[in-house]
Amino acid sequence: MADDPQRSRRLRTRQVRGGLDRSKFCETAEALYLTSGYVYDSAEEAEESFDGRRNRYVYSRFKNPTIRTFEVRLTGMEEGAVDCRATASGMAAVFAALMCMLKTGDRVVSSRALFSSCAYIVADYLPRFGITSVLVDGTDLDQWAAALAVPTAAVFLETPSNPTLQIVDLPKVCELAHQAGALVIVDNVLASPILQHPLTLGADVVCYSATKHIDGQGRTLGGAVLVKDQVWMDEKLAMFLRQTGPALSPFNAWVHLKGLETLDLRMERHCENALAVARFLEAHPAIARVFYPGLPSHPQHELAMRQMSHGGSVIAFEIAVPPPENPRERTYRFLDALRLIDISNNLGDAKSLITHPLTTTHQRLSADEKARQGITEELVRLSVGLEDVADLIEDLGEALTA
């Protein structure tokens, strides 16, 4: 259990004060311990620190006070979590969560609508090590049941998924996974710890890219893995990270931990803005289709609202392309006409960012796979920021009629 005197307090208090461990200087804000090593009073103390008789900081690849404050604070914000380890990026978190437990001969079942680097790990890298990886349509429970009819080591999924915002039924898939003996790892980046609590819905491990909403201002890379089993953390994940070294920089940890202090306020504004933008787009004649879990028109709206408290910050939509216009040219013309919203492939930023997944983030997928996931020429993904929503709607409206 992450030791935290603030743990008994309520969520909003924990996100501001969790993990706070003041130095002898009694600073108000958390100290930034930009140090790789630590000194010992004696050779004997060093020996005891290495053989486990003493529990103290030894080397920042293993543990660092600023990183630990971030980990303890995030643990207090993730319902159902007992501990957390931070990593250098979201991808390091996902890769470590999988690799720390898998071995040759194991089987992994995953939803196919994944962040592109996650798809790369599951479909390309794991098989190189003799790990069987099976991809299913995450929205289809029959496919999950069929794939999980044989013993399986891990289930990996993302919900809502990037970029088309498909929802996976967490309680049902977790139940099927556990019957197959699998541990369930959820990439909860799009929902953030504020909107969805996978560990309380049956998942075993949650991964974050702190780069996204946790930083929330597009500055630093980072990741985190949270668990509900302390033994798994100590024996599998913490050991893997300690020995392989994808450590977060203490400076980045400090930025992320300050980000946590305002995460619920920012998520509230992100969601409020995104819902208003989604409603505007849905009613606009130049738009063919909007994908947003917070809209009743989303095919899984009810499920989304059962497991998430709001629809999130990301919207996907298709531009209407009247023939004989070329779909890509029409879509690019809209993107290039935006004057406020930036063309960028990041998400979860204070600034609204828009991207064309087919030619950027999901470019590497085969044509078949793009079609299967609904990643078309006219699809764009919008990460709605914290600006005045009237300005965002104005910018979108002007660009759509340009």
Ligand SMILES: *Cc1c(COP(=O)(O)O)cnc(C)c1O
């Ligand atoms: C960004 C992202 C990641 C990877 O995080 P990095 O910090 O960029 O390594 C993984 N999953 C999802 C859903 C993401 O959006």
